[in-house]
Amino acid sequence: MGKAGIVYNDNKPIACNTAKDITRYFKAAGWDVVLATGVGGILGYSRPELPACYSKIENMVPPGFDADMAFAVVLGGDGTVLSACRQLAPAGIPILTINTGHMGFLTETYLNQLPEALSALMEGQYTVEDRVMLTVQVIHEGGLLWEALSLNEMVLHKEPLTGMCHFEVEIGAHALVDIAADGVIISTPTGSTAYALAAGGPVITPGVSVLQLIPICPHSLASRALVFSDAEPVEIFPANRQQLILVVDGNAGCYMLPDDRVRVQKSPFSARFIRLSSPEFFKILREKLGWGLPHIAKPTSVELP
Template sequence: MLRVPKAGIIYNDIKPVARRTAEEIADKLRGYGWDVCLTTGVGGILGYSQPHRPICHTPISQLVPPGFDRDMAFGIVLGGDGTVLAAFRQVAPCGIPLLTVNTGHMGFLTETYLNHLPQAIEALMQDNYVVEERAMLTVQVWRNEALVWEALCLNEMVLHREPLTSMCHFEIELGAHTPVDIAADGVIISTPTGSTAYSLSAGGPVIAPGVPVLQLVPICPHSLASRALVFADTEPVTIFPANSNPLVMVVDGNAGCAILPDDRVRVLRSPYAARFIRLRPNEFLHVLREKLGWGLPHVAKPTSVELP
């Protein structure tokens, strides 16, 4: 007996256009005889935990939506970059490749737009695409030798001070190297995908997606010697906050948890990858130019004209 092909759709339920388009795509695929599962990106939103509340988290493997599994040929994401980040947090453990469709604003992580969706669906049906894998991070919080929180991360992990607290001190271990001490407002651990996000604004370099590295970027460091560091993604990172006040950890700009003085944060490359469906060769420099204006030609200011 032939197996019925299977696809998934993840959409931002806050946006009516995303919800409506998701239902239209599902009807179309079902008309071709496909089994289709729909879900929202809510399941990939981390939520905050607070010091006065018991820490709770959902294990990475339990974020996969019902019906989504390794038999799924592909998934389609309808939303902006936030929905894309949440969607990969949900499906990366299953290895499902995702076509990302922009219904938001910047759409730096999206592959196509709504007005090109019919052609994109046709390409999916004909297997006329390639899959690009992007590295993800596993972020863990350890307290008294117990794992109390974990999450998948595609862009970056940020550990920073609470409002109105003084500068933070971080003791950081990179693999088996000698620990270093950094005094700053916070630190960022970023993937190459996240190098064009928060870490870029904090002074970090842009890193091409296929380079097997991570980067550490201090936020407003106290010393001129504390600058961004690029290192092999085989090196796990452990951060000990050497402060008397709690800190805040944020993952992918989405949410995170409070970090107490005796906690430690461990960041390492995840065994799961974000698998992007590409309808055309992924030209990274073109995306940088189109989305961020990188490499645009310099335009001289007009010559001043003397008035008579």
Template sequence: MPKVGIIYNDVKPIACRAAIELEEKFTAVGWDVCLATGTGGMLGYSNPNSPVCHTPIEGLTPPGFDAEMQFAVVLGGDGTVLAAARQVAPCGIPMFTVNTGHMGFLTEAYMNQLPLAMEQLLTGEYEVEERVMLSVKVFRGESTLWEALCLNEMVLHREPLTSMCHFEIAVGHHAPVDIAADGVIVSTPTGSTAYSLSAGGPVITPGVPVLQLVPICPHSLASRALVFPDHEPVNIYPVNTYRLVMVVDGNGGCYVLPQDRVYLERSPYTARFIRLQRPEFFRILREKLGWGLPHIAKPTSVELP
């Protein structure tokens, strides 16, 4: 019996109704269905007085979800997709993402497209696109305080985000660099259209094997976004006398004290997205962010006298 998972945003009535309807439809055609909410993939914050909040990366997978599952249908916005990616990536489960939110940059279909999408899903008429993820860890000495999978970006900044911080950052085997800024972002190509884009970083197409480091409001004309190979790990040492806050995928994170070290590397797990048609990244950029839209009036060729 084939097995399917459904992960939904349980605070949105439309997602809850769609989850129940999908469960009934898959069950009617003989599929085993496992339901879970995206809440299980949300990242909690450590308490400043008790900073250890270590949940292993593999510990977020919902009950019943395993490598035998054909795929998981994700009902929600981008936040639910990011949470679901952390839940299913360790098992290699492909996600079919349905937008019930606003932007829906990471989603493949809308609610009104579900009937046709169901036909393609049941017959296997789709492609699977893999996206790079990061493993983010916070160390104090040799102890792991916190870890998480990251699809978009890791952000390290002061709380509140109103004053300059100092960071010593080592990329791969290269010499460490000093950065003075309000914070720093380490982003995947998927995350290049999220926070790092707003902070002045470049857009990177998903298939390029790179990461990027983007200072937030740097106090130097020389501190700009840096793109580097994704096989090189990153170590970040906060050079401050106060604690910082680390946020992963805009969802949750932990406090980072002066004696801590933030370590990032390309994860062996990937986020696997089901595509009903061949992925077209530039089309998504145009539809969601307005990139490359034609001008209303274009200059016409004029013959010179």
């Protein structure tokens, strides 16, 4: 009949048990099922003695997850979703995200709605929303040292974080921008509700073709968030002599030496999210982050005589 995938967080018993249940459900309908854990999408932290520890972007796809796969079900929280996007975006596989975690900002539905969700999947009653991802690369002496896919953001900072750094940032063909701050963030619209939001950046609705640059605790009142076209690549040159660390989606990092640079650009791969109903971004902001809730002192309408 078809081929489906399941990516699950094997540290959560409920995700493991649900993966087994979904496998039986699809196989009973005559579908082939391939399973993988979200661990395969975790890039791993480099160490000072091993500054580059990574797998090439195209090599992150798990065995059996290929063009014949109609979709994959992802079981976990936001961390598992981020890992699954790195694993499946290069193969172009749409994912239905089921929340078995806590916040679940990136998940589409919940376990108590699983039967209806699986039925909709089998019947093809869904749409696919593409989300922009970033290709993040560290360049050392003109060659590629490290790379990763990012759905949310990349962050470059000193260890420990509370230490002033100096950066020169080049966006497209524009002149270099000098930034003195604890670190810098390059974020996608999806990531605008993650670290970027906590660092004072604006919320950007999905589908807007922009990225944003955010200094972390800048040493100048003039250094503020900058929103720019996602068609423009970004290069970041550390202007200080200390070793820095690059972190992608809060998950993995690469140590950077003073002469290295970071290259960030819109990836040719997109995260493909299955939507069972029309996406309602403002509703998610309201439910997950409390944005736009009615004020307790909201005035009522009064008829004038």
